[in-house]
Amino acid sequence: MKSLPFNSQEFQHSVNRRTFLGRAAYGLGGLALASLLDSKLIGSLGAAETDQRWRGIIHPPHFPVRAKRIIHLCMAGGPSHLESFDFKPELKRIHGQPFPASFTNGMQLAQLQNTELKARGPFCEFKKFGRSGLEISTQFPHLGEIADELCVVRSLHTEQINHDPAHAFMNSGSIIKGRPSMGAWLLYGLGAETENLPGFIVLTSAGKTGLQPVSARQWSSGFLPSKFQGIQFQTKGDAVHYVGNPDGVCQSTQRQVVEEISRLNGILAEERMDPEIQTRISQYELAFRMQTSVPELTDFAKETPATLEMYGVKQPGDGSFASNCLLARRLAERGVRFIQLYHRAWDHHGDIEGGFTAAAKDVDQPCAALVKDLKQRGLLDDTLIIWGGEFGRTPMGQGTGRDHHIQAFSIWMAGGGIKAGMTWGSTDELGYRFVEDDQAVHVHDLHATMLHLCGVDHKRLTYRFQGRDFRLTDVSGNVVKGIIA
DSSP states (O other): OOOOOOOHHHHHHHSSHHHHGGGGGGOSHHHHHHHHSOHHHHHHHHHHHTSSSOOOSOSSOSSOOSOSEEEEEEEETOOOGGGTTOOOHHHHHTTTSBOOHHHHTTOOOSSOTTSOOBBOOOSSOEEEETTTTEEEETTOHHHHHTGGGEEEEEEEEOSOOSHHHHHHHHHHSOSSTTOOOHHHHHHHHHOOSOSSSOSEEEEEEEOSSOOOOOOGGGGOOTTSOGGGSOEEOOSBSOSSTTOSOOTTOOHHHHHHHHHHHHHHHHHHHHHOOOHHHHHHHHHHHHHHHHHHHHHHHTOGGGSOHHHHHHHTOSSTTBSOHHHHHHHHHHHHHTTOSEEEEEEEOOOOSSOHHHHHHHHHHHHHHHHHHHHHHHHHTTOGGGEEEEEEOSSEEEEEEETTEEEEEOSOEEEEEESTTBOOSEEEOOBOTTSSSBOOSTTOEEHHHHHHHHHHHTTOOTTTOOEEETTEEEOTTTTOOOOOGGGBO
């Protein structure tokens, strides 16, 4: 059963004084929704609901589309830029000495406030890789092999110094709960190219140390309709709970159940114009189709031994970051718009040598394999890969580790219209703060650039909520044109 078109005028008229008492049992949610939602966007939402697949509200794209999909490799906990992509010889030289107060005066610190600050140099070596001579830590030898595919941004900075709000800021451009994540914004704006899988999928894995919890609000749809939220797939066992039918329930019986539920929801939709009813109808249909698509998606039997070896997959579906990277490639092939992989392993307040080394070993080979695999399949050119954490780590030591740091950190990007084999931006000689020039990159700038590569003007992808037009980049953000090919 196809859901009914969403008529914004009917929705407005359906919540009035005559119907108020009859619907009082349902609360004031509908009344609030009628006054707060943007009628133009509601109309777009309804028009697309007559199709099985959500096609987004942006037609045509604002800019040429360079990236059709995004894979965000989120290194949860905050990897140190000083042991990865931003070598500082001067910091290494003054290792163990008092850290110059001129750098830290008036600056925000997390756990190092009111302590004696001492410089901590990188424990590892750096090497120039590829024709580009990109300088990368020897902790990432496999990434070094694909250096000429990477764009390393060294001047990224953020505003939140603790994990959960920093994740929220990286994902939604805000620390306020209830804001849509970037995956939800992208799915809302552009839709997905799949009818049989969610358009926004999240996978998680964990390392040996440095684990930090990651809340589901990081892939929330916020005030957007809930159909745009990220769906977390399990990385061990069944990817989706209860994906199969119960014993004694055949496919035809299940189809009848879905059709009857859709019919009842359709009756309610005729009476009450609520986008969440349309979401409910479409999600029941999607869940039914996933009973076939998900088992096929997670069956790695057709992957060659060479492919498994390239990623470093020891046992498909073992919950490792390597398995998740291979699954990400399979999701990209099937039209999923936004794929997010969290690896919880990077919060190194102590034993950074052991913890960072283990975390780097977890991700180095799979990340490089993902780039290589997408390229050999012709998918890298229109797939944007983003690697990085929610913030960096201090150039001052915290015992045997490093504290949280927001003044500078590094990420890398590849594919999807990004210039390859280059660095962008820089930090001071001790790696404490980004250099204030035209290559400084704020999180809002990263979001604006990401949307631009997907053909979206970040200032025009908006949603009216509580009387205001909201967007992913809030009231800021500039496209970093220097990293676009």
